[in-house]
């Protein structure tokens with residue numbers, strides 16, 4: 001059996017079998033990180049990968065680079081600020097230029113939806129979506145699913161509450177699609193201005209008050225209010241303080257949750273806003289485990305998309 005997809009544009013369209021294939025290989029690579037130094041592989045020796053981040057990133061950008069290096073690939077980081085984009089070169093001409101260098105894969109983050117698909121039109125190698133506007137952030141969802149999977153028995157048995165900025169979060173979209181595919185129960189929780197009723201069409205329940213549903217949740221997945229999309233956000237919440245009163249996970253609110261409920265956060269966290277510092281730093285919160293999962297998932301995806309290999313033994 002081989003993996004046939006060459007690109008990752010989103011979670012949409014991935015089957016349950018494909019998701020579990022990615023998760024199983026990711027688990028293998030997560031275990032490989034337990035040795036000191038973390039184990040490196042030669043699977044991608046001779047491959048060249050370019051990371052093109054047109055938006056700020058710490059976790060996704062660095063973990064892709066770590067994953068590429070641990071898999072033995074050459075890594076190039078495209079620096080927009082000193083690129084010829086600044087001299088007026090178009091996005092398409094930039095991609096054509098990179099294609100002419102016989103690069104094997106592009107990892108791309110951009111503020112516009114659909115940029116990975118546009119990239120693919122002018123690039124012969126693999127394209128991996130590292131976040132496109134408000135559309136999808138597939139590797140974030142996959143790493144979330146890996147961290148969840150390691151802490152639960154079965155996706156079908158769990159109820160996940162996704163709390164916060166649902167409307168503008170690409171990571172939320174990818175996560176909902178993934179959880180739906182794996183059969184988990186999903187509830188979305190947030191202010192009506194960030195949680196339109198049409199989200200019900202995604203096969204999830206929606207709640208406007210966290211306290212109404214918190215006692216039923218196994219995982220509290222907390223999203224940050226995205227200030228970088230401030231123009232979009234302006235009319236949606238009166239203030240971060242008002243938001244925090246209803247939705248922040250803090251020591252008082254967590255008393256209403258199940259004792260073993262897990263807290264997850266994709267980062268970057270705004271401490272004190274969506275989650276209080278003591279809870280974010282507690283063992284109950286998987287945020288840093290999610291970061292480790294991020295390296296593993298990206299190693300697995302590079303293996304699958306570039307080599308098509310499913311077996312690691």
Ligand code: CP
Nearest residue numbers: 057058059060266267
């Ligand atoms: N979660 C996430 O995408 O973080 P970065 O923006 O730091 O990559």
